[in-house]
Amino acid sequence: MSTPALDGTAGDRGRTVRVVIVDDHAIFRSGLKTDLDPRIEVVGEAGTVERAIEVIGRTRPEVVLLDVHLPGGLGGGGREVIAGSAALRGTTKFLALSVSDAAEDVVAVIRAGARGYVTKTISGAEITDAVYRVAGGDAVFSPRLAGFVLDAFGTAPADIADDELDKLSARELEVMRLIARGYSYKEVAKELFISIKTVETHVSAVLRKLQLSSRHELTKWAAERRLL
């Protein structure tokens, strides 16, 4: 799946980013390594939950490319890796990678703390972009993830005064809708006459709501929505 939100607008492209790839398929790991931009330095690889926590703790990368489904541990997969690396929170960012489109998996790993979610079929250039964006502190939303958010939070905007976590503001809804329609951050900015930075702020706010919302229906909703 393409992720048009990634259009080369992520800042700080010049510097080297240290990443760890966590995936249980060696073929996929080596393929991803060759696909990534040369300025992205792969400092470690892991194929199981335990090994991933160990490698991440030792190498302290900026970004972890994390498969949602992993063997080992207590069966929690990528979620468990994020929880096990809690000591590094703030310095290490997680970007979830998955072949699964199931809302249950996506929402679970985002709520565990991942800064974004992309499917494994995206191109090397797109994933490079996503790595830079996550390393820069922004969130990476694919159209599908935006669709999940809209489905989970509802498409009715919150009252202006309403600053609760269970609803999206009218502006956030607009941004999510455009991303779901396949707009890149740059195109969203153009369409709404705002800066890219503002779009990034809105997306980060939505990610925060997705992670922090106490709505337990969110998890229930994700579990029920098996199909997409």
Place this chain on the structure above:
Amino acid sequence: MTTVPVRPPLVRSSDRIVAGVCAGLAEHLGWPVRMVRIGMAVASLAGGAGLVFYGWLWIMVPTADESAKRNARRPASPIAPAVSIAPSASMPPKHAAAVDPPLWTGAYSPGYPPGAVSTPPGGSAPAAGPGGYTPAAGPVPSVPYDAGAPSQPQEPSAVPSTGAWFRVRNMRYGKEILLGAGLLLVAAILIARLLGVEVPLGTLIPAAAILGGAAIAWMQLDETRRAGLVDKTKADQAGGWARLAAGLALVVAGVLVMVSGSGSWEQTWLALLASVAVLGGVALVLLPWGLKFWRDLETERAGRVRETERAEIAAHLHDSVLQTLALIQRRAANEHDVVRLARAQERELRGWLFRDPARDAGQLSDRIKAAAAEVEDGLGNAVDVVSVGDTAMTDRHEALVQASREAMLNASRHGGGPVSVYLEVSDGGAEVFVKDRGSGFELHAVPEDRMGVRESIIGRMKRHGGTAEINSSPDGTEVRLKLPAAAEDNGEGKS
């Protein structure tokens, strides 16, 4: 009962005075309705026999509607075999004439014994039809069908009909016939007693009880075996237990009465107590074996279920994934084909893995996804669908799907690069956005004769009370289709 011709099924007619019994009967027998009605009235005078008969038919015979509903579930209609039937090698051609209904009703029906009423309507046909038909019988001359039948009405077609009759009894009317035989037996005994013949009732009744009880219990076994792998519901099991208990009680009572020689009550009680004690002892001894047997059975059944599931998954993977992988290996040189195959297979497998059987298919989002898949397969360009909300399909939604499909086709053809489709259904209506990343086009520059955009998208949406908007820029084109929910009321919906 020598012949079983095909007749109209016995159903209560809608042409009715009271309950349509007489009219249905007349149609079934091929007699004039008036005659049947008069006959029924006359019979009513004879001790109310007509009334009883009428009431019985009223209760037992379904109306035409009910019958049609019931037959709809069966693959073979009672009439179809009469058309398709052809004489088999074992069946002389002349007998085939017996199943030609129009000729029969005229020639034969007045001669029917009244007993033929209970013959299953059209019963022989389903039984004989599938078995009797052989492709080799094709060249059989058509003579028996038209000319032959009237010329030989006296020929009883005993050979095929007896075979069919037995099969029919086993299949559908066994219980009724058994019951009738039992009642006849009772009547015979009563008459014999009236005539002064001594009937040893003291032995007969217990014997009948034992036979009846055993029959009930064995029927149960037969049914269980027949049900085989089919999951039985709780209700069925309760019925089965009741039947088993009834059969057991009958047999035990019969044996007791017979053994104790229909003696005094104390004796019977004692015997009963003793037998219950013996049965209890036997049960106590056999219980562990029984339980073990039961558990083994359950384990085996669970294993079989797992095996079936595994086989289903294996079959699916074989039919889909392995075939696609083989294709991909052969087409490895053609990158475009490989990508297209991989995407089609991914979509299929995803649909299979994540399908939700509880959800009814055919919702709007399913249709949009199906259209996207079709376009993707046809043009080899990725079409990604994101959907939020869903709704059941209507005529107007059909138009939306068609317009969306057209937009996807255009985007795939002219846009280049992946196409993004977004569907949002809310209380206000349904919206579809189709976006590509091509170089864009000017709507006014589209020639009048190009039907795609103008007619299939804009015109179609307008006719169904919706709107279509096309937004094109050098970065790509987006088609926005909107179908308001309330537009049904203003009457411009159907066209």
